[in-house]
Amino acid sequence: MPAKYHIESxxxxxxxxxITRSGVIAWEEGCLRCAKCVKKECVYKVYEKRSLDTSxxxxxxxxxxxxxxxxxxxxxxxxxxxxxxxxxxxxxxxxWTPDIISNIWFQAETGRIPVxxxxxxxxxxxxxxxxxxxxxxEIVRPTRDGIHGREYINTSVDIGRKIMNLEFDGKGDVxxxxxxxxxxxxxxxxxxxxxxxxAQQIRVATLRAAKRLGTMVLIPESQWIPKYxxxxxxxxxxxxxxxxxxxxxxxxxxxxxxxxxxPRALQRQAAFKEKNPSIVVAIRVEMGPKASARVLELxxxxxxxxxxxxxxxxxxxxxxxxFIKDRMKEIHLHLxxxxxxxxxxxxxxxxxxxxxxxxxxxxxGADAVTCDIPTLVAMECRICKRCSQGISCPVHLESIDPAWxxxxxxxxxxxxxxxxxxxxxxxxxxxxxRLRGEMGRAMFFEDLEKEFAALGKRG
Amino acid sequence: xxxMAGRANGxxxxxxxxxxxxxxxxxxxxxxxxxxxxxxxxxxIDLCPYRVYTKGSKRPRVTDGHFCLxxxxxxxxxxxxxxxxxxxxxxxxxxxFELLGDRRWTADLLAxxxxxxETGAIPHTDLNYKTGGSGGGFDKLSFVxxxxxxxxxxxxxxxxxxxxxxxxxxxxxxxxxxxxLGGMSFGSVSIVSMLSRVRAATALDTxxxxxxxxxxxxxxxxxxxxITQVATGLFGVSxxxxxxxxxxxxxYAQGAKPGLGGHLLGDKVTPPVARMREAVAGSALFxxxxxxxxxxxxxxxxxxDWIKAVxxxxxxxxxxxxxxxxxxxxxxxxxxxxxxxQLDGSYGGTGAAPDIAxxxxxxxxxxxxPKVHRFLSAEGLRNHITIIASGGIRTAYDAAKxxxxxxxxxxxxxxxxxxxxCIRCHHxxxxxxxxxxxxxxxxxxxxxxxxxxxxxxxxxxxxxxxxQLVSILSRLGMRSISELVGRTDVLTxxxxxxxxxxxxxxx
Numbered sequence: 001m002p003a004k005y006h007i008e009s010x011x012x013x014x015x016x017x018x019i020t021r022s023g024v025i026a027w028e029e030g031c032l033r034c035a036k037c038v039k040k041e042c043v044y045k046v047y048e049k050r051s052l053d054t055s056x057x058x059x060x061x062x063x064x065x066x067x068x069x070x071x072x073x074x075x076x077x078x079x080x081x082x083x084x085x086x087x088x089x090x091x092x093x094x095x096w097t098p099d100i101i102s103n104i105w106f107q108a109e110t111g112r113i114p115v116x117x118x119x120x121x122x123x124x125x126x127x128x129x130x131x132x133x134x135x136x137x138e139i140v141r142p143t144r145d146g147i148h149g150r151e152y153i154n155t156s157v158d159i160g161r162k163i164m165n166l167e168f169d170g171k172g173d174v175x176x177x178x179x180x181x182x183x184x185x186x187x188x189x190x191x192x193x194x195x196x197x198x199a200q201q202i203r204v205a206t207l208r209a210a211k212r213l214g215t216m217v218l219i220p221e222s223q224w225i226p227k228y229x230x231x232x233x234x235x236x237x238x239x240x241x242x243x244x245x246x247x248x249x250x251x252x253x254x255x256x257x258x259x260x261x262x263p264r265a266l267q268r269q270a271a272f273k274e275k276n277p278s279i280v281v282a283i284r285v286e287m288g289p290k291a292s293a294r295v296l297e298l299x300x301x302x303x304x305x306x307x308x309x310x311x312x313x314x315x316x317x318x319x320x321x322x323f324i325k326d327r328m329k330e331i332h333l334h335l336x337x338x339x340x341x342x343x344x345x346x347x348x349x350x351x352x353x354x355x356x357x358x359x360x361x362x363x364x365g366a367d368a369v370t371c372d373i374p375t376l377v378a379m380e381c382r383i384c385k386r387c388s389q390g391i392s393c394p395v396h397l398e399s400i401d402p403a404w405x406x407x408x409x410x411x412x413x414x415x416x417x418x419x420x421x422x423x424x425x426x427x428x429x430x431x432x433x434r435l436r437g438e439m440g441r442a443m444f445f446e447d448l449e450k451e452f453a454a455l456g457k458r459g
Numbered sequence: 460x461x462x463m464a465g466r467a468n469g470x471x472x473x474x475x476x477x478x479x480x481x482x483x484x485x486x487x488x489x490x491x492x493x494x495x496x497x498x499x500x501x502x503x504i505d506l507c508p509y510r511v512y513t514k515g516s517k518r519p520r521v522t523d524g525h526f527c528l529x530x531x532x533x534x535x536x537x538x539x540x541x542x543x544x545x546x547x548x549x550x551x552x553x554x555x556f557e558l559l560g561d562r563r564w565t566a567d568l569l570a571x572x573x574x575x576x577e578t579g580a581i582p583h584t585d586l587n588y589k590t591g592g593s594g595g596g597f598d599k600l601s602f603v604x605x606x607x608x609x610x611x612x613x614x615x616x617x618x619x620x621x622x623x624x625x626x627x628x629x630x631x632x633x634x635x636x637x638x639x640l641g642g643m644s645f646g647s648v649s650i651v652s653m654l655s656r657v658r659a660a661t662a663l664d665t666x667x668x669x670x671x672x673x674x675x676x677x678x679x680x681x682x683x684x685x686i687t688q689v690a691t692g693l694f695g696v697s698x699x700x701x702x703x704x705x706x707x708x709x710x711y712a713q714g715a716k717p718g719l720g721g722h723l724l725g726d727k728v729t730p731p732v733a734r735m736r737e738a739v740a741g742s743a744l745f746x747x748x749x750x751x752x753x754x755x756x757x758x759x760x761x762x763x764d765w766i767k768a769v770x771x772x773x774x775x776x777x778x779x780x781x782x783x784x785x786x787x788x789x790x791x792x793x794x795x796x797x798x799x800x801q802l803d804g805s806y807g808g809t810g811a812a813p814d815i816a817x818x819x820x821x822x823x824x825x826x827x828x829p830k831v832h833r834f835l836s837a838e839g840l841r842n843h844i845t846i847i848a849s850g851g852i853r854t855a856y857d858a859a860k861x862x863x864x865x866x867x868x869x870x871x872x873x874x875x876x877x878x879x880x881c882i883r884c885h886h887x888x889x890x891x892x893x894x895x896x897x898x899x900x901x902x903x904x905x906x907x908x909x910x911x912x913x914x915x916x917x918x919x920x921x922x923x924x925x926x927q928l929v930s931i932l933s934r935l936g937m938r939s940i941s942e943l944v945g946r947t948d949v950l951t952x953x954x955x956x957x958x959x960x961x962x963x964x965x966x
Contacts (some may be wrong), residue, residue, distance in 0.1 A: 022558050025554070043891065043894040043904070044894070066884060066886050066894065067558070067882070067884045067886075068882065068884055068886070068894035068895060069486065069555070069559075069882055069884075070482065070894060070895065072484070072486070072555055073480070073482035073483060073484045073485075073486060074482050074483045074484070075483075075484070076483060078484055081553075081554055081555045082554070082555045082558045083554045083555070083557075083558070084554075084557060084558060103814075113813050113814075113815070114813065114814040114815075115811055115812065115813050115814065115888060116811070116812070116814055116817075116885040116886070116888065117808075117809065117810050117811050117812075117885055117886060117887025117888045117898065118808055118809070118873065118876075118881065118883050118884075118885045118887055118898075119563070119715055119806060119807050119808035119809060119817060119851070119873055120563065120715070120805070120806045120807075120814075120817040120818050120851075121560075121561030121562060121563050121564065121883065121885065122561065122562050122563070122593070122818060123562050123593050123594050123595070124593040124594050124595025124596045124598065124599075124806075124823065125594075125595050126594075133805070133819055133820065133821060133822050133823075134819050134820050134821075135782050135783050135820075135821070136712065136717040136718030136780060136782045136820050136821050137718055137749070137782065138711055138712055138717075138718070138749070138779055138780060138782050138785075138788050139711055139749075139753065139755075139756060139759050139779065139788050139791055139792070140755075140756055140784060140787045140788055140791050354815075355815055356815050356818070356819045359819075360819075419813065419815045422719060422813050422815055422816055422820075423815065423819070423820065425718060425719060425748075426717055426718025426719055426748075426816065426820050426821075427718065428718070440783070441783065442783075443783055443822050443826075448822065448826045451826070451829055451947075452599075452600070452825075452952040452954070452955065453952065453954075453955040455600075455947055455950050455951050455952045455955070455956075
């Protein structure tokens with residue numbers, strides 16, 4: 001299989017034992033010392049393989065137990081119980097739930113996608129990305145080949161300004177401008193981190209991962225250090241100060257920069273293009289009620305890439321806050337109605353926590369997404385956010401081995417890539433570029449639910 | 460109860476026989492502790508009407524603690540907690556119980572299903588056996604019963620369902636309950652699980668589907684109650700198996716992994732499974748998606764015609780998932796000549812599927828059924844095809860609700876496994892398979908369950924379901940399940956209507 005269609009993955013054990021959902025509570029008092037103890041009958045042999053990790057004081061029993069409850073149900077003295085682990089339920093927050101965190105850990109450790117039996121066990125629907133479903137193909141609109149078919153499914157995207165139609169001069173030569181493009185094999189870019197412990201090692205790990213994956217990482221220009229030099233092709237330089245501070249060598253070698261939106265954004269964009277026409281320039285725009293008009297304005301003014309940002313829970317700032325997927329739909333459709341959607345590349349991010357969020361945000365109109373917190377979680381972050389208050393990181397993210405971190409991030413992305421293939425395969429779409437804006441191939445809670453809202457109210 | 464309708468062709472519903480848990484201790488919502496103060500007077504043993512205690516040598520034994528009403532029993536005259544002469548008994552919530560189940564199948568739903576499978580009765584305890592905790596769909600829908608409904612008679616209410624409504628001259632096939640049992644292949648579940656389901660279907664005069672994994676010889680005595688499945692992998696499909704049965708099912712897609720093929724992991728492909736599927740032991744088996752011989756509705760008709768030619772007496776069922784254009788799929792199937800269209804919603808069960816597929820791809824069955832029902836009604840076709848809903852039907856109440864939304868009947872799978880004491884640990888797919896001996900082909904684990912026990916548990920559960928269906932119909936003033944089809948006016952959704960606004964009684 002050609003490299004661009006596949007991400008290598010393999011087991012990368014964590015440095016710490018994961019925090020598990022539940023624990024085994026086994027009493028010794030009252031034990032009858034049965035000749036054939038139920039603990040010896042464990043299908044998974046968790047009692048036989050039991051060990052204590054003294055550095056963390058964690059019992060291997062809790063992470064190995066698969067919750068079959070056979071010992072609980074068979075112990076004659078009823079001495080074995082299971083209990084919820086309060087450390088698990090305390091992880092993260094309402095958006096970055098313990099289940100999402102452990103789902104990311106699993107992928108980062110194994111490189112595999114989460115597979116399970118016995119159907120779906122979650123909520124009917126929920127906030128944000130959980131209020132939409134993706135489509136599939138069947139009989140009247142069949143896919144040519146499923147996921148295990150003979151054709152490859154392409155997940156690459158081009159970032160940059162697109163030519164809407166070719167123009168020719170009197171001599172028949174092409175007179176249209178040729179815009180620079182950055183091609184990414186996966187529609188994911190690693191964004192600035194909202195918080196982290198001192199980030200040098202974390203950045204090197206992320207850059208290394210980006211190099212292997214063929215994607216890019218946003219690095220604030222103010223925090224640029226020569227250590228990142230080997231990874232310039234993987235760097236999207238975020239111009240958080242003026243152009244002036246930029247070293248000449250860096251300005252010449254970098255191929256993608258991003259500038260914050262502001263009154264002078266278009267002039268700054270022009271200044272960069274003048275310095276180096278082969279550079280791709282993105283403008284970072286905060287999502288909000290005015291974003292739609294602003295993106296159209298920028299697009300008409302020739303902007304190549306717009307990077308739309310929502311908060312870390314996918315919600316924009318200010319009053320009347322809208323979730324990222326809903327604002328994305330509005331912005332995309334506004335550009336479509338104005339006839340310029342294809343000219344500009346839109347990258348969107350904020351609250352992208354799972355592979356399905358990537359697929360759904362693309363369906364709502366993004367060309368590619370950005371991912372931030374999941375890269376930290378891949379390296380065992382527990383989203384305790386103590387670092388944002390200057391307290392030391394419980395899993396020492398500041399001193400990770402970049403090679404290890406990169407392998408964990410690559411595993412996570414291998415999982416996301418494979419899950420994106422599942423969604424595309426089910427829809428019968430062979431290119432992620434064709435997924436963009438395919439809202440007719442998605443189902444939204446607010447539309448489907450109309451029927452139920454009317455129930456019982458007629459007469 | 461046996462005098463009720465559904466006795467067409469002289470059929471009589473089987474008897475309920477108690478089938479206790481296979482394990483030493485039932486999983487209980489409450490923990491009962493008898494302290495050292497106890498002098499073994501035995502008062503509690505006679506006091507408890509639910510027979511929670513039996514005689515013990517030093518103290519009474521808590522043998523059926525799952526029948527205990529919990530701390531709320533204190534208000535009753537028969538409360539052992541308040542009436543124990545030595546005040547030796549304490550009852551409190553069981554911490555392990557909190558860990559059971561998930562949002563869809565809550566601990567209460569699991570325990571109430573076990574209760575029904577053990578006793579054939581509706582739980583007398585405070586277990587919520589009607590809804591789960593998913594926060595939407597079935598769990599927010601409720602029937603609205605007219606007040607003073609309880610006077611309506613339950614005698615003579617029919618729960619039977621006719622499967623062939625096309626009038627095409629093929630046999631008419633009526634089942635006494637509005638459901639049959641869905642496909643679970645040999646390989647994904649053990650032969651004991653498979654036979655328990657088929658035998659229960661036979662006892663209830665309904666059907667059980669083989670799934671895509673061949674037609675084991677052990678099923679032959681029950682041919683008249685077997686639906687054989689033709690799916691994309693064509694594992695174990697032959698003309699001979701198609702000719703054996705009264706219903707053949709085409710599986711185009713499966714709700715839990717729509718647009719993706721079936722997947723049996725290598726560990727579960729033991730030599731007998733491999734033989735049945737004409738495959739190699741130890742290597743994972745994928746069913747491709749889709750049928751590469753079907754790229755249009757015309758191709759689909761060719762498929763249906765093929766089955767009809769091979770077995771001139773068979774009814775054809777078409778199992779599909781729920782894409783946005785599910786109504787078009789249904790009408791296409793009708794014109795291709797299907798007798799039954801089975802709509803499989805996205806939250807249903809499966810041996811193994813990517814979590815991303817189960818959660819996100821295709822729509823929940825609660826949305827798909829009314830869409831199809833309305834479309835087929837508008838086309839004037841609704842009375843000529845049978846709509847079966849599946850994929851997330853957990854309880855008798857779910858079944859009744861989806862019928863009120865427009866299905867004729869339902870198809871079940873996960874509920875059967877729960878009756879067999881599945882705990883929904885979600886590890887069916889890994890290694891030797893199910894640790895509780897249900898979804899496994901490992902010889903030792905398969906031996907954890909007996910055939911008589913398995914059959915009886917499923918029979919008991921569905922007899923308890925029948926009582927609930929009859930009760931719902933009688934409260935609504937209906938005389939047959941077919942009257943309920945499409946009656947969305949008897950439902951309300953609790954997110955959009957407050958209890959005060961409801962003119963009638965809720966579930």
